Amino acid sequence: MSTYRSSICALVLAVAGTVSLAAQTAGPPRFRLVTTARQTGPVGYRDPLGVISPDGEWLAFTSGTRLQLMHISGGPTQTLARFARIFSILWQPDGLNLVAQAVDTIGVFNWWQINPRTGAVGVFTSTSLKASSETPVDPRRFGQIAWSRDGKWLAGITNSQNGSALWIGTADGANGRTLTAPGMLSFPAFSPDGQTVACLIADRNTQRVSLPCGSLPRSSAELAAYGPVAFSADGSVLYFSSPNARGTLDLYTQPVAGGAPQRVTSFTRDTYAPSVSSNGRVLFGTQEHRAVIAVIPASGGRAQQLTAFQSETPSWSRDDRTIGFTYGSWRRVIDDIKYPDIAQDLGLVNVDGDKPAAAPTHVIRASPSEDQGLDWSPDGRWIALHSHAEGSDDLWLQRADGSAPAQRITSGGYETGWPHWSPDGRWIGYGGEIRENGRLRDALFMLGVNPVTGEITRAPQRVQFTGVDGEVEEMAWFSADSVVILAIDGLERRAIYVAGREGGSARLVHRFTSEQRYSGIGVATTERWVAFIAPANDGFFQVFRVPLAGGAASQVTTDPTDKTQPAVSHDGTRIAFTVFSYQMHFVVIEPR
Numbered sequence: 001m002s003t004y005r006s007s008i009c010a011l012v013l014a015v016a017g018t019v020s021l022a023a024q025t026a027g028p029p030r031f032r033l034v035t036t037a038r039q040t041g042p043v044g045y046r047d048p049l050g051v052i053s054p055d056g057e058w059l060a061f062t063s064g065t066r067l068q069l070m071h072i073s074g075g076p077t078q079t080l081a082r083f084a085r086i087f088s089i090l091w092q093p094d095g096l097n098l099v100a101q102a103v104d105t106i107g108v109f110n111w112w113q114i115n116p117r118t119g120a121v122g123v124f125t126s127t128s129l130k131a132s133s134e135t136p137v138d139p140r141r142f143g144q145i146a147w148s149r150d151g152k153w154l155a156g157i158t159n160s161q162n163g164s165a166l167w168i169g170t171a172d173g174a175n176g177r178t179l180t181a182p183g184m185l186s187f188p189a190f191s192p193d194g195q196t197v198a199c200l201i202a203d204r205n206t207q208r209v210s211l212p213c214g215s216l217p218r219s220s221a222e223l224a225a226y227g228p229v230a231f232s233a234d235g236s237v238l239y240f241s242s243p244n245a246r247g248t249l250d251l252y253t254q255p256v257a258g259g260a261p262q263r264v265t266s267f268t269r270d271t272y273a274p275s276v277s278s279n280g281r282v283l284f285g286t287q288e289h290r291a292v293i294a295v296i297p298a299s300g301g302r303a304q305q306l307t308a309f310q311s312e313t314p315s316w317s318r319d320d321r322t323i324g325f326t327y328g329s330w331r332r333v334i335d336d337i338k339y340p341d342i343a344q345d346l347g348l349v350n351v352d353g354d355k356p357a358a359a360p361t362h363v364i365r366a367s368p369s370e371d372q373g374l375d376w377s378p379d380g381r382w383i384a385l386h387s388h389a390e391g392s393d394d395l396w397l398q399r400a401d402g403s404a405p406a407q408r409i410t411s412g413g414y415e416t417g418w419p420h421w422s423p424d425g426r427w428i429g430y431g432g433e434i435r436e437n438g439r440l441r442d443a444l445f446m447l448g449v450n451p452v453t454g455e456i457t458r459a460p461q462r463v464q465f466t467g468v469d470g471e472v473e474e475m476a477w478f479s480a481d482s483v484v485i486l487a488i489d490g491l492e493r494r495a496i497y498v499a500g501r502e503g504g505s506a507r508l509v510h511r512f513t514s515e516q517r518y519s520g521i522g523v524a525t526t527e528r529w530v531a532f533i534a535p536a537n538d539g540f541f542q543v544f545r546v547p548l549a550g551g552a553a554s555q556v557t558t559d560p561t562d563k564t565q566p567a568v569s570h571d572g573t574r575i576a577f578t579v580f581s582y583q584m585h586f587v588v589i590e591p592r
Contacts, residue, residue, distance in 0.1 A: 056277030373418025
C-alpha cells in the first residue's frame with residue numbers, strides 16, 4: 001500500500017473515532033475508504049461525483065472527463081465513458097444502467113444512459129414525459145431526477161426565473177403531475193416505500209430539507225442543508241449535509257419521525273453527497289483541495305514555495321518583484337447556492353520572502369463575488385481582472401493604487417477567462433465561451449483600451465484563426481502584434497501556435513496531450529520560448545518549455561506534485577506556477 005493511501009486510511013479511521021450517530025448504543029459507525037478520485041486541475045471542474053449501486057456492490061464515480069466503475073470492495077477501475085463535462089450521475093433502480101447529465105465530446109448537453117457492462121452510451125430518453133395532455137415535459141430540462149426504489153416512479157425538478165417545479169409520474173412518462181414551490185428546489189430523493197419525495201428548498205437566502213418536497217421547513221431553526229439528500233435503507237432517517245462553524249460541510253442524519261439531527265462526520269473539508277444501497281451501505285465523499293504558489297528558475301532547479309494558504313493563478317508585476325494571485329477557500333458546495341458569490345479574492349506577495357507567506361501581503365480586491373486572474377498594465381497604472389460582481393461573468397478594470405472603484409469593461413460574458421495585457425498597453429486579450437450551432441465553444445476575444453485613461457477604445461471582438469485544430473482555450477502575448485495560443489481538440493489533443501493579434505494564419509509550435517483544462521501558458525518574449533503544462537512520465541502534471549521556433553520540449557519541474565498555470569517573469573528568468581491537489585475520497589459506512 002502506498003504511503004499516500006495509508007495516510008488516507010489512517011485519516012478515515014481517526015475521524016471515525018470522533019463522529020456520532022443517533023443510535024450510539026449500537027456502536028460506532030464502520031468507515032471504509034473505497035477509492036480516491038483525482039481531478040486533473042483546479043479550474044474548469046467541480047468536485048468528483050460518486051454513487052453506490054442499488055445492490056451496494058458497485059461505485060460509479062467521475063474523475064475529470066471519465067465516468068468510472070469499480071467494485072465497492074476494491075479492484076480494477078473501468079472507464080465506462082468520457083464526456084467534456086459531467087454534472088450528475090445516478091443508477092437506475094434495477095442497477096442495469098447509469099444515467100448522467102453531461103456535455104459530450106462535441107458539445108451536446110443532455111441526459112445520457114450508460115450500460116456499465118458494455119459501455120454503450122445513448123440519449124436517456126427521446127420521449128417527452130407528460131405532466132398532462134396539454135403540458136409536455138422535456139426531460140432535458142430536469143436539473144435533477146430520482147427514481148423510486150421499485151422503479152415505478154420518476155421525479156424531476158425544473159428551475160427557471162419563474163421558480164421551481166417538481167414533476168412526479170410513472171417511469172414511462174404517464175400519470176404525471178407537476179407541483180410548484182415557493183422556493184428553489186433541488187436534489188429530489190424518494191423514500192424507500194416510494195410514497196414520499198424529499199428535496200432541498202432555498203428560501204430567503206437559506207436552503208433546508210423539504211419533506212415532502214416543495215413544502216417549507218416547519219421551523220426556521222432547522223439546519224441549513226446542501227448537496228444531495230438520501231433516505232436510509234429502512235426510511236427512518238434522512239442523510240444530508242450542513243455547514244459547521246468553519247464554513248465546511250458535515251454529514252448529518254435527521255429522523256423522519258422527528259427529533260434532533262445527529263452529526264455523522266467532522267472532516268477538514270466538505271463531506272457530502274450521500275447515496276444509500278438497499279442493503280444499508282451509505283456512501284459519501286469528502287473533498288480535498290489544496291493549491292499554493294511556487295516559483296522556479298526558468299532553467300529548472302529548486303522550486304521556492306511562496307504561499308502557504310489556498311492560492312492559485314499567479315501573475316508577475318511589471319518589475320517582477322511581486323506576484324498577484326487568486327486566493328480563498330472556494331471549491332465548496334456552499335459556494336454553489338451563493339453563486340456568483342464565491343470565496344475568491346485577489347492579493348499579492350513578495351517574490352523574495354524568506355519563507356512561504358501565511359496570508360497576502362496586500363489585498364488587491366475582496367468583493368463578495370468571485371474575483372480572479374489579475375494582470376497589470378505595462379506602466380503598472382491599471383489592473384485588469386475577472387469578476388462575477390453584479391451577477392456578471394466579465395472583466396473589470398481598476399487603478400493599481402486602489403484610488404478608484406473597479407469598473408466593468410465587458411458585458412454578457414460566459415465562462416470568461418483571465419485578462420492578458422499587451423506589451424504596448426493598448427489591448428487586453430481573454431478567452432470565453434460562445435454558443436455556436438447549438439454548442440458551447442471556446443473562443444478568444446480582443447478588447448481595445450487606452451493605457452493612460454483606461455477608456456475602452458474598441459469593444460471586444462472575437463479573434464479567429466486559420467490552421468488551428470480545435471478551439472482556442474488560452475493565450476499569452478509574444479509582442480504587441482502577436483500572440484501565443486493554446487488550442488484544444490477533443491478531450492486531450494492540444495497544440496501551441498503563434499499568430500497575429502487580429503487572427504489569421506497560425507504557425508504550429510508544439511503538439512502534446514493533456515486532460516488538464518485551463519492550464520495556462522507563459523511566454524519568455526526575449527528568450528522566445530513558451531512554458532506549458534503536460535503530464536510527465538511520473539504521472540504528475542509538470543511545467544515544460546519549448547522554443548517558439550519549434551523543437552523538443554524540456555521538462556522544468558520534477559518534484560512529485562501536480563502543477564498548473566505557469567507564468568513567466570518579464571525578464572524571462574523565472575516561472576511561477578500553481579501546485580495543487582484536488583481529490584475526492586469516497587468512503588462507505590458499513591451497516592451494523
